[in-house]
Amino acid sequence: MSMVLSTIEYTSAHMSDRRSDVTPDGPAEMVRLATIARRFYLDGRSKVEIAEEFGLSRFKVARDLETARSSGIVRIDIRLPARLVGEQSELLREAFGLRRAIVVDASEDPLETRRALGSVAARLLAEIVRPDEVLGLAWSRGLQAMGAEMVPLPRCTVVQLNGVLSEHTEAGGSVETVRRVATLSGGPAYPIYAPLILPDAATAETLRADPGIAAAFAHFDRLTTAVVAIGGWDERNSTVYQALTPEARERYSALGVRAEMSAQLFDARGEQIRTDLDERIISVSADRLREVPEVVAVAGAGDEAKARAVGAVLRSGLVSTLVTDSDVAGVLLSEAPSD
Amino acid sequence: MSMVLSTIEYTSAHMSDRRSDVTPDGPAEMVRLATIARRFYLDGRSKVEIAEEFGLSRFKVARDLETARSSGIVRIDIRLPARLVGEQSELLREAFGLRRAIVVDASEDPLETRRALGSVAARLLAEIVRPDEVLGLAWSRGLQAMGAEMVPLPRCTVVQLNGVLSEHTEAGGSVETVRRVATLSGGPAYPIYAPLILPDAATAETLRADPGIAAAFAHFDRLTTAVVAIGGWDERNSTVYQALTPEARERYSALGVRAEMSAQLFDARGEQIRTDLDERIISVSADRLREVPEVVAVAGAGDEAKARAVGAVLRSGLVSTLVTDSDVAGVLLSEAPSD
DNA sequence: ACGATGGTCGCTCATATGAGCGACCTGGGT
DNA sequence: ACCCAGGTCGCTCATATGAGCGACCATCGT
Numbered sequence: 005m006s007m008v009l010s011t012i013e014y015t016s017a018h019m020s021d022r023r024s025d026v027t028p029d030g031p032a033e034m035v036r037l038a039t040i041a042r043r044f045y046l047d048g049r050s051k052v053e054i055a056e057e058f059g060l061s062r063f064k065v066a067r068d069l070e071t072a073r074s075s076g077i078v079r080i081d082i083r084l085p086a087r088l089v090g091e092q093s094e095l096l097r098e099a100f101g102l103r104r105a106i107v108v109d110a111s112e113d114p115l116e117t118r119r120a121l122g123s124v125a126a127r128l129l130a131e132i133v134r135p136d137e138v139l140g141l142a143w144s145r146g147l148q149a150m151g152a153e154m155v156p157l158p159r160c161t162v163v164q165l166n167g168v169l170s171e172h173t174e175a176g177g178s179v180e181t182v183r184r185v186a187t188l189s190g191g192p193a194y195p196i197y198a199p200l201i202l203p204d205a206a207t208a209e210t211l212r213a214d215p216g217i218a219a220a221f222a223h224f225d226r227l228t229t230a231v232v233a234i235g236g237w238d239e240r241n242s243t244v245y246q247a248l249t250p251e252a253r254e255r256y257s258a259l260g261v262r263a264e265m266s267a268q269l270f271d272a273r274g275e276q277i278r279t280d281l282d283e284r285i286i287s288v289s290a291d292r293l294r295e296v297p298e299v300v301a302v303a304g305a306g307d308e309a310k311a312r313a314v315g316a317v318l319r320s321g322l323v324s325t326l327v328t329d330s331d332v333a334g335v336l337l338s339e340a341p342s343d
Numbered sequence: 344m345s346m347v348l349s350t351i352e353y354t355s356a357h358m359s360d361r362r363s364d365v366t367p368d369g370p371a372e373m374v375r376l377a378t379i380a381r382r383f384y385l386d387g388r389s390k391v392e393i394a395e396e397f398g399l400s401r402f403k404v405a406r407d408l409e410t411a412r413s414s415g416i417v418r419i420d421i422r423l424p425a426r427l428v429g430e431q432s433e434l435l436r437e438a439f440g441l442r443r444a445i446v447v448d449a450s451e452d453p454l455e456t457r458r459a460l461g462s463v464a465a466r467l468l469a470e471i472v473r474p475d476e477v478l479g480l481a482w483s484r485g486l487q488a489m490g491a492e493m494v495p496l497p498r499c500t501v502v503q504l505n506g507v508l509s510e511h512t513e514a515g516g517s518v519e520t521v522r523r524v525a526t527l528s529g530g531p532a533y534p535i536y537a538p539l540i541l542p543d544a545a546t547a548e549t550l551r552a553d554p555g556i557a558a559a560f561a562h563f564d565r566l567t568t569a570v571v572a573i574g575g576w577d578e579r580n581s582t583v584y585q586a587l588t589p590e591a592r593e594r595y596s597a598l599g600v601r602a603e604m605s606a607q608l609f610d611a612r613g614e615q616i617r618t619d620l621d622e623r624i625i626s627v628s629a630d631r632l633r634e635v636p637e638v639v640a641v642a643g644a645g646d647e648a649k650a651r652a653v654g655a656v657l658r659s660g661l662v663s664t665l666v667t668d669s670d671v672a673g674v675l676l677s678e679a680p681s682d
Numbered sequence: 683a684c685g686a687t688g689g690t691c692g693c694t695c696a697t698a699t700g701a702g703c704g705a706c707c708t709g710g711g712t
Numbered sequence: 713a714c715c716c717a718g719g720t721c722g723c724t725c726a727t728a729t730g731a732g733c734g735a736c737c738a739t740c741g742t
Contacts, residue, residue, distance in 0.1 A: 030470025031427055031445050031463045032664070038421050038429035039436075045419045050698060050730090061722055066699075072421075079420045080384045082377050082411075088370060090377035097378075106370050124370045131369025325371070389700090389728060400692055405729075 034077065040065060041072040087120050092333040096326065099337060100315075103324040108304070110329040117329050118305040122149025125302045125327045129185075129231065130155045132298065132325075137228040139189075140165045140288065141182055142266050143200075144233025144243065146302045151181030157189035163223040164193075165230060166266045166287030167200035169243050194220040198286045200267055201247055205283035217286065224288050227296045232323075234303035235264040236313040241306050256281065263313035265290065265301075265322070272312070274319030293322055304329035311335035373416065379404060380411040427463070431672040435665065438676060439654075442663040447643070449668040456668050457644040461488025464641045464666045468524075468570065469494045471637065471664075476567040478528075479504045479627065480521055481605050482539075483572025483582065485641045490520030496528035502562040503532075504569060505605045505626030506539035508582050533559040537625045539606055540586055544622035551625065563627050566635045571662075573642035574603040575652040580645050595620065602652035604629065604640075604661070611651070613658030632661055643668035650674035 040058065043049045044065075051069070055062040072078045084090045089107040096105040108124050111117045125146070133139060135158040141147060142165040164182045179195045186193030196217050202208045211217055235242030237257065244264045245253060256269060259277050263270040267285040269277040276290050293299055301323040303314045311332040317323060318336075328336075379397065382388045383404075390408070394401040411417045423429045428446040435444040447463050450456045464485070472478060474497040480486060481504040503521045518534045525532030535556050541547045550556055574581030576596065583603045584592060595618060599610040606624040608616040615629050632638055640662040642653045650671040656662060657675075667675075 030466045032443050032467050032470050034423055034427060035429055035432045035443070035445055038423050038427075039433045041421050042429065042433065046421065052698060062699080063722055064720095067720085077422060079422055081418045081420075082380050082385065083416060083418055084373055084377050088373060088377075090374055090381065093374045094378045094381070104371050104374070106374055127369045128371050131371050391728060401729080402692055403690095406690085 037068055037072040037075070037077050040068050041078045044069055045078060087124065089330050089333070092330055092337065095337055096328075096333050100318040100326070101321075102318070102326055103298075105326045105328075105333075107333045108327070108329050110304070110331040114305045117331075118146055118149045119153065121146055121302055121304050121327055121329060122151075123153040125150040125231070125300070126153040126155050128300065128325070128327060129229075130157050132300075133158055133160055133189075133229055135159050137161070138163060138223055138226045139185070140224070140227045140230040140296070141185065142166055142230070142232040142288075143168060143181070144235065144302070146233055146304065147231060148181060150231070150302060151184050154185055154188050157185065159190040161191050161223065162186040162189060162193050163220050163227065164196040165224075165232065166285070167196050167198040169200050169247050194223055196220045196286060200285055200287060201244070201281070202284050202286065205280070208284050208286060211286055221288075224292050225295070227288075227292075229298040229300065230288070230293055230296045231300045231302060232265055232293065234301055234310075234314050234317045236306060236310045237261045237264060237269075238309055241310040241313060252281070255279075263316040265317050270313075270316045270320055272316050274316050274321065276320065290320075290322060298325065299323050300325040300327065302327045304332050306332065308335050312339070315339060376407055376411040376414070376416050379407050380417045383408055384417060428669050428672070431669055431676065434676055435667075435672050439657040439665070440660075441657070441665055442637075444665045444667075444672075446672045447666070447668050449643070449670040453644045456670075457485055457488045458492065460485055460641055460643050460666055460668060461490070462492040464489040464570070464639070465492040465494050467639065467664070467666060468568075469496050471639075472497055472499055472528075472568055474498050476500070477502060477562055477565045478524070479563070479566045479569040479635070480524065481505055481569070481571040481627075482507065482520070483574065483641070485572055485643065486570060487520060489570070489641060490523050493524055493527050496524065498529040500530050500562065501525040501528060501532050502559050502566065503535040504563075504571065505624070506535050506537040508539050508586050533562055535559045535625060539624055539626060540583070540620070541623050541625065544619070547623050547625060556625065560627075563631050564634070566627075566631075568637040568639065569627070569632055569635045570639045570641060571604055571632065573640055573649075573653050573656045575645060575649045576600045576603060576608075577648055580649040580652060591620070594618075602655040604656055609652075609655045609659055611655050613655050613660065615659065629659070629661060637664065638662050639664040639666065641666045643671050645671065647674050651678070654678065 040054055043054050043057070044051065051062045051065045055065045058065070069078070082090060087109050089109055092107040093105045096102065096107060106124060106128060108117070108120045111120065129139070137160040139160050140163045162182050162185050164179065168179060179197065182193050182195045198211050198214070198217055202211065212221060235244055237245055239246060242264050244267050256279060259269070259279065260271040261269045261277055262272045266287040268282060268287070268290045269279060271277055299322055301314070301317065303310070312335070314326070314328060314332055315336050318326065379393055382393050382396070383390065390401045390404045394404045408417070421429060428448055431446040432444045435441065435446060445463060445467060447456070447459045450459065468478070476499040478499050479502045501521050501524050503518065507518060518536065521532050521534045537550050537553070537556055541550065551560060574583055576584055578585060581603050583606050595608060598616050598618065600608045600616055601611045602609040605626040607621060607626070607629045608618060610616055638661055640653070640656065642649070642665070651674070653665070653667060653671055654675050657665065
């Protein structure tokens with residue numbers, strides 16, 4: 005694992021509740037406390053053993069260790085590889101009732117943040133995917149980064165979850181990602197060669213009958229893990245929004261859309277907003293996703309609107325695992341500690 | 344206490360004995376371990392509670408914490424105020440069978456080191472001296488520094504342990520130190536206005552009869568705490584050596600002298616070397632000191648010869664508490680882990 | 683397909699530990 | 713000299729924890 009360097013991110017400063025900073029009186033006492041603390045925390049001796057060694061009662065040893073903790077002689081840090089932020093992860097997990105939340109330290113550079121998200125998401129997949137699973141991949145710039153950072157995976161079936169947005173195909177869209185992941189896993193790939201959004205429902209219907217596309221769709225009800233992206237609802241935070249006509253944008257906005265996931269729309273409370281758009285897309289449906297045991301959302305590298313979009317989709321209950329960055333996490337945690 | 348800033352000096356890196364660096368596989372696992380570790384080490388929950396919260400067995404929690412420790416997610420440092428070196432203190436204490444050892448970080452500048460030693464020794468006295476004790480003070484540049492750094496002390500009797508060396512009185516010799524400490528403690532002072540070394544035994548004998556000097560000597564058998572210095576046996580490391588004639592130096596050197604304490608001489612094994620010098624000095628005797636419950640030696644800010652001198656005196660068993668610097672400690676610990 | 687092998691799991695039982703308590707010092711204030 | 717307040721100590725007893733073990737499970741070579 006290449007996530008090497010570490011940072012302190014949380015310190016024992018609390019827990020000074022019960023016995024607030026007792027400072028030992030002099031150097032001899034400090035050295036004595038340090039010695040006992042070393043025996044206990046570093047050498048792994050029991051308090052009873054230490055008590056015998058120093059001719060103290062075990063209670064005294066316990067109190068000494070307590071004093072050493074609260075006076076700062078003993079310092080306990082919970083660190084994580086530099087890019088991971090443990091505390092926000094936990095708070096986020098609890099606040100939104102997620103199975104897992106993984107927060108990556110946001111970089112100044114959004115591209116760098118997106119790369120970090122992709123890298124962590126890739127390793128997460130390697131960690132949670134079991135052999136012979138059916139893995140579904142949606143598309144976003146973030147998931148594209150995940151494809152680039154992909155690491156070897158257990159053998160599994162890889163299915164594309166939705167069509168592509170033409171203006172982004174050059175950079176290597178979801179089709180390439182699906183192929184790449186399948187290659188790294190050694191399993192079959194089911195890409196979807198079709199646009200995400202079509203002019204009308206009929207065309208979409210027709211395309212779904214295409215043998216290749218149907219083959220992908222056929223796997224949707226056997227998905228065990230799905231990786232999806234969350235888009236906002238404005239020019240900057242959503243590739244779907246960008247792809248719509250001004251008229252369509254306006255029409256959907258009027259319904260209170262805040263977030264988009266695989267071209268399906270959600271309001272601030274996480275309720276899905278059904279529109280004609282739903283008929284015009286080539287994508288796994290949100291309802292279908294709801295049946296997938298593990299839905300990983302990768303979303304970050306955006307502004308506050310993006311963060312609120314993430315919150316909206318989380319409230320839908322569709323997502324079991326979130327991978328995001330510390331900026332988004334900060335907004336989510338400050339806004340509404342809901343749920 | 345003004346010893347504020349802290350440094351890391353020892354880390355949990357060991358204890359990787361039983362379960363050598365197990366690295367958790369992926370980001371999700373790392374975040375999970377960090378969460379559990381935070382609950383346990385920082386929030387003070389029991390393993391049983393944590394097991395219930397996360398739906399694990401308490402054994403699993405214990406193993407997780409073990410993994411978090413050995414993988415470096417949990418880091419425990421034993422720190423001490425920057426100037427104190429805990430590990431050497433402990434090793435020194437054990438190696439020489441001392442009641443206490445306090446090692447001060449050596450500075451580049453010997454004067455600064457001496458000041459630090461003095462400061463720590465002063466605080467040590469404040470810590471260990473009980474009201475109404477009889478406190479004896481010898482003389483050295485180190486103890487002079489202690490006088491300068493002296494902090495308020497419980498009320499006690501302060502007795503000078505030996506005469507002064509004329510060439511050093513200008514700087515404020517032991518007489519001033521005794522007076523200063525007595526003032527800070529609010530107790531009586533018994534200074535000795537006499538030279539440490541006299542030309543012959545008769546003169547020394549006569550001086551001991553002087554009422555002021557006799558008053559000080561009268562307290563020697565009631566001493567409860569004595570603070571002494573340790574000198575080497577060469578031009579650089581001993582003010583006593585400096586005070587002797589070349590002939591005397593040569594004569595004593597031939598007997599294997601390695602260390603000097605209050606003008607009493609010791610060989611490398613810590614055996615006292617009796618000479619005519621013993622009769623020519625105005626000082627508490629080493630034998631008398633042996634009866635004192637607490638003998639604190641303050642010695643440092645010197646070279647390897649000085650360190651060996653300290654080792655010699657420690658081997659005599661006269662000293663119960665040592666205050667020294669990390670350079671001296673390093674030499675002592677590398678040379679002979681004796682005793 | 684099969685057995686060997688290394689790893690993980692949760693159990694039992696002996697031990698270590700924490701919470702709370704009364705006994706005992708200790709340092710002022712009257 | 714006395715007493716009170718605050719602090720420290722080590723006790724009891726209920727609980728948490730560790731060591732060691734067999735059951736189970738996955739992975740691999742044949």
